[in-house]
Amino acid sequence: MFFLSILKPLFKPSVNALLTFMEDASVLVIVLTFFVFWVGCWLPVAGILAIFLNWQPNKPVQPEQKIPLLVSLYLLAPLILWGVNWLSKKSFSDYGFIVNISTLSSLGLGLGLGVLSLVVVFSGQLWLGWCSFQKSNIKLVLPIFLPILLIALLVAAIEELVFRGFLFTELEQDYPIWLAAVISSLIFALLHLVWEQRETIPQIPGLWLMGMVLVLARFFDSGNLGVAWGLHAGWVWAIATIDTAGLITYTDKVSDWVTGKNKKPLAGVAGIICILGTGAMIWFFL
Incomplete structure (x- = not known):
């Protein structure tokens, strides 16, 4: 305690200067910080x-490597954002x-x-014969149902706090709403390249x-x-859940640009329709 009492006056001017800097800083400086x-x-x-995961x-x-890396990254986000908020005198409620x-x-x-939106889209693909449902794999859903839900809630909470909230x-504050939505959604999309570039x-x-529709969802949720x-x-x-349990198998009756390149719905027309349909539901019914 004696040493802290000596050091506190030394650090106080620096802390005050930093607080003043952050209060007057531009939006880009705060975001980059x-x-x-x-x-x-x-x-x-x-x-x-x-080192422990043998990742290079x-x-x-690999999936078993990505989850620990992703969780560790996302668990840090609220702590760092809290620090930035403290410096700029804001709170999570502002976001x-x-x-x-x-x-x-x-x-x-x-x-x-x-x-529901994905159920509708995949039901349509099943009806058109673009994919088939693997009933024998339903038994695989129960063990992964809750863990995947918890991870999904964590990932979504952090990404929404960071991109639709903070960013x-x-x-x-400095740009029109539509431009802020475009820029934040573009950054959200591009940062996904950190994990897997080819896919x-x-x-x-x-x-x-997807980012744009999520901004729309925030707008209509006051x-x-x-x-x-x-x-x-x-x-x-x-x-x-669908991917992990292998519930869907594509029949290759149409191009994968329709169903989703590399079996990723967002990389195909079907996924785009799902996002647009969800945006329309938000616009007209919320």
């Missing part, structure tokens, strides 16, 4: 995990992340809408459109992230 600190704090953690950056990330009953209700609504809100490149337009969080989680949950 967050992403630089986020990645900078994660890299040492990623390095340690890479120049090789594709639409409010913990209350209304948010939980919106979360459930978005979750149901996300799953969109900050950009909105992600065809998904970039779909990911950008600025809160509940619907966007649930919608995002519902999509991740449904797609990850």
Whole structure:
């Protein structure tokens, strides 16, 4: 305590200067500060995990390697964002992340809408004969049902807080709403290239459109992230469950640009229709 009492006056001017700088900083400086600190704090953690997971950056990330890396990255985001908020005197509620009953209700609504939209799209593909349903794999769903849901909720919560919350809100201060939505959605899409470039490149337009619809979901939820969080989680949950359990097999009756390049719905016309249809439902019914 004696040493702290000596050091505190030495650090106080620097802290005050930093607080003043962040309060007067431009939107781009605040955004860059967050992403630089986020990645900078994660890299040492990623390095340690890479050793234990035997992961090499120049090789594709395997699913069993990606999940620990992804979770460690995402768990750091709220802490870094809290620090940036403290410096700029803001809170998570400024970004639409409010913990209350209304948010939980919106979360459930978005979750149901996300799953329903994919059920409709895949039902249409099954009816057209573009894919087939593997009934024998239904038994594989139960063991993975809850774990995938929890991961989906975590991933969606962090991504919505960062991109539709922090990034969109900050950009909105200096740019028109439509431009803030376009830029934040583009950054959201491009950052997915960090994990898998070959499979992600065809998904970039779909990911950008997904970001735009999620901004729309926040707009129609009175600025809160509940619907966007649930919608995002519902999509991740449904797609990850289908892929992990092998519930769908494509028949190759149409081009994979229709059903989804590399079996990724967002890289095909069907996925784009799903996103556009969901956006239309939000626009007309929420």
